[in-house]
Amino acid sequence: MSPCVVIIPAGGSGSRFGGPVPKQFSLLDGVPLLHHTLRIFDAHPRIFKIYPVLSALPEDLGLAWPFSSTRVQPLACAGPTRAQTVLNALQSLQSLHPPDTWVLVHDAARPCLSRAALDRLIQTLQDDPVGGLLAIPLSDTLKRQNDHDCVATTLDRTGLWAAQTPQMFRLGSLLEALRAHPAATDESSALEGMGLEPRLVMGEITNLKVTWPADLILAQAILEVCHAHRSGI
Numbered sequence: 338m339s340p341c342v343v344i345i346p347a348g349g350s351g352s353r354f355g356g357p358v359p360k361q362f363s364l365l366d367g368v369p370l371l372h373h374t375l376r377i378f379d380a381h382p383r384i385f386k387i388y389p390v391l392s393a394l395p396e397d398l399g400l401a402w403p404f405s406s407t408r409v410q411p412l413a414c415a416g417p418t419r420a421q422t423v424l425n426a427l428q429s430l431q432s433l434h435p436p437d438t439w440v441l442v443h444d445a446a447r448p449c450l451s452r453a454a455l456d457r458l459i460q461t462l463q464d465d466p467v468g469g470l471l472a473i474p475l476s477d478t479l480k481r482q483n484d485h486d487c488v489a490t491t492l493d494r495t496g497l498w499a500a501q502t503p504q505m506f507r508l509g510s511l512l513e514a515l516r517a518h519p520a521a522t523d524e525s526s527a528l529e530g531m532g533l534e535p536r537l538v539m540g541e542i543t544n545l546k547v548t549w550p551a552d553l554i555l556a557q558a559i560l561e562v563c564h565a566h567r568s569g570i
């Protein structure tokens with residue numbers, strides 16, 4: 338299998354989360370949330386390089402940086418949207434890695450990705466012609482609202498999945514897809530826009546995206562349970 342590189346979009350403002358610093362720098366268990374996310378990949382033998390994409394270099398953001406500079410290489414090229422951040426990163430990496438390199442894009446704001454889910458994604462997709470993403474089948478009944486906050490209709494949830502990250506595609510095809518679809522809210526939808534069919538790989542409910550303040554408490558609880566489980570407590 339060709340080597341995998343990871344892009345971690347970490348250039349958002351966290352407007353829904355609020356707070357004095359963007360949520361990816363909020364402390365989780367005493368450590369910036371971004372560091373938890375980076376450590377998941379830094380510990381994985383199939384990952385060759387990890388590129389967190391920030392608005393500026395860590396030293397210019399006043400961020401402690403306990404990572405090896407050869408494996409975790411920050412890029413200071415975040416854009417105004419998540420898609421633009423990922424596209425900027427891909428453009429700066431295209432001269433460093435061949436077009437068939439597998440690229441895993443993972444939100445900085447998802448610090449609880451498990452090793453099992455990451456392994457499942459890589460193993461399922463390593464010989465896939467397109468690539469794919471972690472996702473989970475929807476379990477709630479879905480309502481569409483009307484213009485006065487009442488239910489207009491109940492939607493059929495059959496076959497509906499909630500997209501997570503990482504999303505894993507070849508560098509060349511992802512670059513082409515995001516150039517053609519710069520408004521995509523995830524990598525998969527850009528590839529879908531090219532007429533391709535990304536594969537759905539079972540994710541985990543614990544792989545939550547920290548979006549609202551209460552999500553940080555949930556993330557803390559998930560990390561504590563995982564730690565207790567690993568320690569046999």
Ligand SMILES: Nc1ccn([C@@H]2O[C@H](COP(=O)(O)OP(=O)(O)OP(=O)(O)O)[C@@H](O)[C@H]2O)c(=O)n1
Nearest residue numbers: 346347348349350351352353417418419445446
């Ligand atoms: N211009 C942007 C916007 C988002 N992201 C990153 O994309 C991930 C998912 O985005 P989201 O959770 O929506 O983060 P924010 O855009 O920061 O949040 P909000 O929409 O509440 O402002 C996060 O790791 C975020 O830092 C990014 O790198 N560049």
Ligand SMILES: C[C@](O)(CO)[C@H](O)COP(=O)(O)O
Nearest residue numbers: 419444500501502522523546
């Ligand atoms: C890519 C993503 O994590 C898939 O669920 C999500 O779309 C990113 O969050 P955003 O709020 O759409 O930026």
